[in-house]
Amino acid sequence: MPELSVNLGKLKLENPTILASGILGTTKPLLLKIANSGAGAVTSKSISIEERKGHNSPIIAEFSSGLLNAVGYKNPGIDKAIEEFSGWSSKIPLIISIVGKDAEEFKILAKKINQINCTALEIVLSCPHTPGFGTLAGQNKPDITYEITKKVRENTSLPLIVKLSPNSPELSKTAKKAEQAGADIINMGNSAGPGMIIDIERKKPVLHFGFGGISGPAIKPLSIRCVYDIYKSVEIPIIGTGGITNGKDAIEILMAGASAVGIGTAVYYRGIDVFSKINSEISDWMKKHNYKSIDELVGAVHV
Amino acid sequence: MFDMQTFRIKKIIKENYRINSIILDGKLDAGPGQFLMIWIPDIDEKPFGIADSDPLTLSIANVGPFSSKLHSLKEGEFLSFRGPVGTSFNLKNEKRIILVAGGYGVVPLYFLAKIAIEKKIKCTIILGAKTKKDLVYQDNFEKLGCTVITCTDDGSCGEKGIVTFPLENLLKKEKFDKLFSCGPNIMMKSVGKIADKYKLDYEFSLEAYMKCGMGICGSCAIGDKLVCKDGPVFNKKELEKLGFFR
Numbered sequence: 001m002p003e004l005s006v007n008l009g010k011l012k013l014e015n016p017t018i019l020a021s022g023i024l025g026t027t028k029p030l031l032l033k034i035a036n037s038g039a040g041a042v043t044s045k046s047i048s049i050e051e052r053k054g055h056n057s058p059i060i061a062e063f064s065s066g067l068l069n070a071v072g073y074k075n076p077g078i079d080k081a082i083e084e085f086s087g088w089s090s091k092i093p094l095i096i097s098i099v100g101k102d103a104e105e106f107k108i109l110a111k112k113i114n115q116i117n118c119t120a121l122e123i124v125l126s127c128p129h130t131p132g133f134g135t136l137a138g139q140n141k142p143d144i145t146y147e148i149t150k151k152v153r154e155n156t157s158l159p160l161i162v163k164l165s166p167n168s169p170e171l172s173k174t175a176k177k178a179e180q181a182g183a184d185i186i187n188m189g190n191s192a193g194p195g196m197i198i199d200i201e202r203k204k205p206v207l208h209f210g211f212g213g214i215s216g217p218a219i220k221p222l223s224i225r226c227v228y229d230i231y232k233s234v235e236i237p238i239i240g241t242g243g244i245t246n247g248k249d250a251i252e253i254l255m256a257g258a259s260a261v262g263i264g265t266a267v268y269y270r271g272i273d274v275f276s277k278i279n280s281e282i283s284d285w286m287k288k289h290n291y292k293s294i295d296e297l298v299g300a301v302h303v
Numbered sequence: 304m305f306d307m308q309t310f311r312i313k314k315i316i317k318e319n320y321r322i323n324s325i326i327l328d329g330k331l332d333a334g335p336g337q338f339l340m341i342w343i344p345d346i347d348e349k350p351f352g353i354a355d356s357d358p359l360t361l362s363i364a365n366v367g368p369f370s371s372k373l374h375s376l377k378e379g380e381f382l383s384f385r386g387p388v389g390t391s392f393n394l395k396n397e398k399r400i401i402l403v404a405g406g407y408g409v410v411p412l413y414f415l416a417k418i419a420i421e422k423k424i425k426c427t428i429i430l431g432a433k434t435k436k437d438l439v440y441q442d443n444f445e446k447l448g449c450t451v452i453t454c455t456d457d458g459s460c461g462e463k464g465i466v467t468f469p470l471e472n473l474l475k476k477e478k479f480d481k482l483f484s485c486g487p488n489i490m491m492k493s494v495g496k497i498a499d500k501y502k503l504d505y506e507f508s509l510e511a512y513m514k515c516g517m518g519i520c521g522s523c524a525i526g527d528k529l530v531c532k533d534g535p536v537f538n539k540k541e542l543e544k545l546g547f548f549r
Contacts, residue, residue: 024518024520025521026521026524027526029524029526030524054514056348057349058340058348059514062304064304067519071515199344201307201381202309208345267519268517268518
């Protein structure tokens, strides 16, 4: 049997599949269910300081090769989230995702997360559809990425994941800045765009917010290229996220340079057992091609 | 594909002082208990039960800004939605069933009763509401051939009190094969306890706050289940596992 376990620095996973933030991560029971469905790690829905109601619905719309979403960071706020996610009992790592408007907010959140028994902390600098956050607040720029990452680094000893946008004009430089500021892992990929879907009967955008982040198979080539690019600029491990739907997609992004894969939209297509499905597809492919461990695949395209 | 669909409103029927039935100009392949995410462009998208699938019929209570907008729509205008969403009530080989409706929970139970009667299953329905003027669909159920029992909080129609009183009185003397309920969760908790006491199997349609209707956002999670995808209809075993009665 091929060995599926991977080490992302201090973060050790039984297999390379990680539930991406924003999909189902609202309650501990839901995250536990996904942890028990074969995921190598699970990520909470992103948490902000104050409660956020998010955008009005429709917040998600489907098109032929993916989804468009503008959820708007609906979450109960950090204090209620701490109550919800405390007492994580699974051996599967729990990654807590946080979002802030500036370095100071990220610092407050990082400090509070120290109260939860979680495995790693993810800071999202890449949301394309929430004013004041992510790319709409310029958090995908190298200097701001550095400033926020550094502030969080100073306030947590947890493995620190920085989630970058595929829409970063200076992507390699941004990734390098995150690494220099003390990030342990880059999560390369968030929904892309933003894009728009118009209902032609009503002559209106379907999403209430008008536009939203594109995810799913449509953006896979973009994610592959982004991982390929930043693999050359950083030494720290990379999680490849964006459009990974099956085992072959996963192998493709591992070869581009990722050490693990984020799974989001594929949960919608293939159900919550998508993690065990992708793992067995990876395993079958590795057996057939005589690979013994994931390490042999990581960055294989660069050799 | 979870696509937006647009129908035209064929007819609007005023059921009572704040409930309108909206009949659309087509049918939909849907089961009783499933619901639609109704979209009003520039406003919001919210879940509503289906009262009938052919022609597609909805019954909307005017209780807030969104439903008030739906009430302002006129015959001939567009209505857009995504769905049907979720699970349906399951009828097997029952000969006699009992339905328990609280408030607007009556809507999917009417759809269920219609199908049950077509299958020659005998139906009794307990309709609970605040006052006489809040009771709806009584005539519709009678027209189908259901036995209708009403109760109101203030006694202005039928028995005074909540649905659990007539339910227990009935179960004491009569036998049913299954119970189906839709209404406020707190009402269904009491209904479940009574059904357990009389060893009666049941399915409930749960209410929950929903955002995406696609099983992704997690807004409607109860424990580790999603009401929009795993529900809204849950059977007795699932409800117990969910901790619904705790």
